[in-house]
Amino acid sequence: MSETLNVPTMAECMAEGRQPEILFWVGSAGSYDDRAKKITRAFVKILNKANVDFAVLGTEESCTGDVAKRAGNEFLFQMQAVTNIEILNAYEIKRIVTACPHSYNTLKNEYPQLGGHYQVQHHTQFIEELIHSGRLKIENENTFKGKRITFHDPCYLGRANNVYEAPRALLQTLGVEIVEMKRNRKTALCCGAGGAQMFKEPEKGDKDINVLRTEDALQTNPNIIATGCPYCNTMMTDGVKAKEKEATVTVLDVAELLATAQNL
């Protein structure tokens, strides 16, 4: 896969003397993790398709500090935050869109106290807006017709910020059958990655959290498990493998589903 994507950086925009409509905050997972990079590319394809005037920070972007803060390292978090805010403010950024609920939460809720005030959206909210305003049209509505999709609510999008409907509204446009897990929305079970768990072995117990959550999902008999977070994606993918269901069930980000439905 190497068709060229149009990904301007803020530095380039600055050199051309223009201010893009939005900044796409890629996040560390979206930049480096092999699975998450596919989500990043899918979202950029959608942005390109809809002719959205956006830019990324590129090599000027740095970890938001979410994991450090949740691991208890407030120092490291604030150092990261202050560095990022300096750059964001220097570029006079007003609107940020990100495909990572952790970045979303941190930028939206935890940067303001340190001097970073932005309007922040999750990519599912932004895409929903694009569709509403007619800037994006779903062309191949039938790509996923008849498929059963269950949506796993990322904690940092759902409970943390009360965004439950935007991702579901997008799935609706695909003409799929959305089947809810028993624990959904406010009572959704965590995938097990949050709070810096992604980077360590779990404590002793009798099961891994991602396996338990995958069992929730498999109970709905889905063809696809959709989610909106790179960490959830990894956890659920691993869970599906642990349950030996990877031949019949795929884990995809909402942006990937939409990009595929557009033949992108």
Added chain:
Amino acid sequence: MGIISNIVFAVILVLGVGYFVKNVKTLIRNIKLGHDVDVSDNTSQRWKNMAMIALGQSKMVRRPIAGLLHIIVYVGFIIINIEVLEIIIDGLFGTHRIFSGLGVFYGILIGTFEILAFLVLVSVIVFWVRRNIIKLQRFWKSEMKGWPKSDGNIILYFEMVLMILFLVMNATDVHFQTMQSGNVISQFIAPWFQGLSEATLHTIERTAWWLHIVGILVFLNYLYFSKHLHILLAFPNTYYGSIAPKGKLNNLESVTKEVQMMMDPDADPYAMPEATENDEEPAKFGASDVQDLNWVQLLNAYTCTECGRCTSECPANLTGKKLSPRKIMMDTRDRLEEVGKNIDANKGEFKDDGKQLLGDYITAEELWACTTCNACVEACPVSINPLSIIIDMRRYLVMEQSAAPTELNNMMSNIENNGAPWPYNQMDRLNWKDE
């Protein structure tokens, strides 16, 4: 006899209320051991939360059966206590059913109380069955052994006995029964006592009356030692509970100050700290004991109903890890009580007892099992936030003790060096574009 019993009544009343006031003072003193925190914002939203969550019990009904029963017991118990007003006046002045002069209205009032008392009795029995016969899982976790388990049952017994006493008192009150108004339930109990002489009935009625009021006073004083304290504290607790999005963790101001100094290009790294700062104790980052928490967190601990709704939704607990958010709250309260007693025993000064919340009550293993998913916060019917305590204790482990798990230390040094939690080069951050 009359005047003596009035005096006895007054003495019991003063003792009961006096001891309760003393407990409330201790409670407030202990809660104030916590750090100050600004909760003066958004008062209208806070009043709304209190009205909805504490008064309206909006979160209880998420579990419909328990929710409905709980509302009956709660409403019933509060309304029936209006009757206490009459008991107190009768007790102090030697009158009998002073309000009965209200006529029809009195009948309606007592009739309502009787119906409620009956419903409360039934609900409390169902609660007891859920706890002890059906053995609902969340009441049988490891932190519910011993006192917490007895406490749960003692409260139910108290309520059963008080309701029965109230109904028996009415049933054996010959005068009240002949009024034929308001004895909606007790008229069916009265026949059980048929054949007894009027004097015996009177003795039973008086005994029930005395036990009822003494029972209420004992129960009032039991609150402080029990999870039942939530019937009072749920109100301030839902008022002071966080109104920010759940994902937002608080900002540590002490760290902000240090980071600002470090990042300030004009700051002289060799400058002597200013004189005023010398007197101040260096700020402690995070919490290792209850005094390091803020007072809302301590209020949270006293408010916890030990219902376990948090723990039953906690992903770590559901997968067999040691972490239980309910235990975090119970431990905090137990330690706070211990610290409070220590202060009482040492003339108002806390004397180091070689113990602390971290390690002696809550272990690092529990703290590191948390995914910060907020399921506990969402589930709590009285706006308690166990996660905030977990984070404050992690902060202490990491910033004061450098005691994070090795993998997390690696992750953090990656962020420091490469601006990402993985060991990748910052310059490769945009490579995804061309892959």
